[in-house]
Amino acid sequence: MSRSKGPPIPRQLDCEPIPGQLPRVLHRDADLIVLDKPAGWLTHGDGRDARPDLVGWLDEPVGVHQRLDVDTTGVIAFSRSPAGAARLQGALAQRRAQKRYLAVVEGRPPGRRGVVERPVEGRPARTAWRVLREGPGITLIEARPETGRRHQIRRHLAHVGCAIRGDGRYGDPLDRRAYRALLHCAELGLDGQRFSADPPPDFARARGLGWAATRAGLDADPDTTCYRVIDGAADGHPGWVVDRYGQHLWVQQAAGATQGPLPDAQGVYLTRALKDRSRGRQAPPGLFRGAAAPEWSVVAEHGTPYVVQLGEQLSTGLFLDQRPQRAWLAQHAGGMRVLNTFAHAGGFSIAAARAGAETVSIDLSKSWLERIPLQLAPMGVDMARHDTIYGDVFDWIRRLAKRGERFDLVILDPPSTSVGTTKKRWSAAKDYPELVRLALPLVAPGGRLWTATNHRQLSPTRFAAKVSEGHGGALELERVCPPAVDFPCVGPAPVKTLVWRRE
Numbered sequence: 001m002s003r004s005k006g007p008p009i010p011r012q013l014d015c016e017p018i019p020g021q022l023p024r025v026l027h028r029d030a031d032l033i034v035l036d037k038p039a040g041w042l043t044h045g046d047g048r049d050a051r052p053d054l055v056g057w058l059d060e061p062v063g064v065h066q067r068l069d070v071d072t073t074g075v076i077a078f079s080r081s082p083a084g085a086a087r088l089q090g091a092l093a094q095r096r097a098q099k100r101y102l103a104v105v106e107g108r109p110p111g112r113r114g115v116v117e118r119p120v121e122g123r124p125a126r127t128a129w130r131v132l133r134e135g136p137g138i139t140l141i142e143a144r145p146e147t148g149r150r151h152q153i154r155r156h157l158a159h160v161g162c163a164i165r166g167d168g169r170y171g172d173p174l175d176r177r178a179y180r181a182l183l184h185c186a187e188l189g190l191d192g193q194r195f196s197a198d199p200p201p202d203f204a205r206a207r208g209l210g211w212a213a214t215r216a217g218l219d220a221d222p223d224t225t226c227y228r229v230i231d232g233a234a235d236g237h238p239g240w241v242v243d244r245y246g247q248h249l250w251v252q253q254a255a256g257a258t259q260g261p262l263p264d265a266q267g268v269y270l271t272r273a274l275k276d277r278s279r280g281r282q283a284p285p286g287l288f289r290g291a292a293a294p295e296w297s298v299v300a301e302h303g304t305p306y307v308v309q310l311g312e313q314l315s316t317g318l319f320l321d322q323r324p325q326r327a328w329l330a331q332h333a334g335g336m337r338v339l340n341t342f343a344h345a346g347g348f349s350i351a352a353a354r355a356g357a358e359t360v361s362i363d364l365s366k367s368w369l370e371r372i373p374l375q376l377a378p379m380g381v382d383m384a385r386h387d388t389i390y391g392d393v394f395d396w397i398r399r400l401a402k403r404g405e406r407f408d409l410v411i412l413d414p415p416s417t418s419v420g421t422t423k424k425r426w427s428a429a430k431d432y433p434e435l436v437r438l439a440l441p442l443v444a445p446g447g448r449l450w451t452a453t454n455h456r457q458l459s460p461t462r463f464a465a466k467v468s469e470g471h472g473g474a475l476e477l478e479r480v481c482p483p484a485v486d487f488p489c490v491g492p493a494p495v496k497t498l499v500w501r502r503e
Contacts, residue, residue: 007461008468008477011501013168014070015040015180015482016051019302019327020221023057026075026195031084033062034077034188036197039180043067043076054078065089066097069151071166074101074185075197091190092148098189101143101153102132102199104182104206105162106171108139116156120149127156133208136490138165140206153183166482174460176482177489178202179324202485211235212263215486226299226306228320228486229263235488237261243320245308248293250285250316267291269311285311296374302327304354306347307375317345317371321495322413324484325450326351333357336408339400339442341393346372348411349386350379358385360407362397366390394426397438406444412436413497416455428455432463436470443502449475452497463496475500 017040027034035054037043042053044064051070055062055078063079065088079085091097113130126146133140139162143153154170157163163171166178184199204213211230212219218227229249230242239257243250247266253259254273262268267290274282293310300306301323308316329338329351336357340349343361345368352359353376363369369388376386389396393414412435417427436451443449451467458466464477481497483489 007174007464009173010168010477010479012479013173015166016324016328017041018179018217019331020223021217023054024197026197029080031079031081031087032077032190033058033080034075034195037068037073037076037185039071039073039200039202042070063088065092066148068185069154069181069183071181072183072185073197073200075188075195076185077188077190077195087190095146096191098187099145099185100187101145102184102186102203103141103143103153103157104165104178104203105139105141105157106165106177107137107162108134109141109157109162110160114160116160118156118159120147120152120155123147123149125149125152125156127153129157133206135206135208138206140203154181168480172460174464174480175492176480177493179482179485182206205235205488211237214488218486221302223303224301226301226308226318226320227323227484230260231487234490243316245293245310245316245318246297246299248290248297248310250310251288265290267293269293271314282314284313287311301351302330304330304351305375305378306350307345307371315344317368318347319344321454321484321487322347322452322497323486325481325497329357330354333409337406337444338409338411339405339407340411341397341439342412342414343372343388344368346375346388348413350375352409353381353386354379357409360387360389360400362389362391362393364390364392394435394438397442401438401441405442406447407442408444408447409450410439410442410447411450411452412439413450413452416453428453429457432458432466433470436467437472440471440474443475445502447502448478449500449502450497451500452495454495456494458496459492460496464498467498467500471500475502477501 021038024036026036042051044055045053063085068076079088116127127143129141129143132142145152154164154167158170164181164183166176167181168176187196201214201217218224226245229244230237232238232241237260239254240260241252249265249268251270252273268288269285270288271285297308298305299308306318308318333352333355338352338357338359340361343363346361349359349361361372369390372388419425478499478501483493
């Protein structure tokens, strides 16, 4: 799906399943079974996609009479008998089935309510919609499709100028701003019987339920003990950022910002950020209240353990905004050979190792690299398959390329600006193409290049252009990694992560 001119279009436009999220049975009788579908699940397997599917999960013969997109959550019904099939087919064919969807859209729609009558793939299609609530940069809409065409609601809302947030297919494919297309089937009515499902936590902000409701899924996950609790202005508390690491909180308060809420915790570390941190005068966090953390704390993301250190430095060693990418590695990196550059404390390497990958981690800081074996040892992995290299990344990727080394995955996640051993200042906004050109020979045929930056002057489109300039058409954009649910966006996502594939 690449284009020779203009911004690249990702090959994969739908979300991955969230680890640990399973369907929920809403109703079961002799004729029907009704489920609450999670994001990232197919309605039924297609023999090509490795993602889980509802029919396979049910593990019983059922009839499929309607489908929900991979990204879409909510109510879906299957038949379990000929009578159930006749009931569902008749209701859908005669438009007696009443479906009510909720959608979070970008910006403001043209009015408070309306009807879109616009053909979909040459067939008549009609959707009624109305505004339920407006928020910063987003609107919560109720949509009632009167026909059942493929991607009907997504197409129709994009047509009136308010694409669904996170919809890479009918919105901006490079600026996703949500983990998935935020569309939820809230209710299905069948001949007087109604089945309903509350929207998942990623709808909480649009519904005005606040930061705590937005993180409800993470807070309830026993296998995830670290995540962002309050994300500054996006959660209504400008300059106040709160991260949870197990029983302790790690707080950043911007200069001039007022103190926001603090959830319960054994201890709180606080950094009062300077307006100008360019000269390295920023003090590390100090214990603000409660009990101090141990020297090393073990936290978890979807069951993967990580070792962090609180209070000693400006970084704990784990950047929480990349949690979805680490989760993907922990599930899919088995059998890969992974090169993790600018590795820091090795978060990507730890996740890949859990899946059974072989890893090489490079960083200019010896002290950060020393944390990687500390984290791998308790996992029981073969340490001989995990190497760390202390040195300048630019120098070492040249050396590895000269040796003919090849990797199934090369990860580039450099700081926005840095000064290496040559004392030359490097900037992602200016020099990212050079980094991609150097790394390209290390990507094996069929392998991937992950490119990431948190440089705020690089928009998603501009960043994709910089990477494309570096590889010169040798790679195809496979997917855009959208932000995690605990990092809501008012504007473009601060962290941009693009996955490229070499054929």
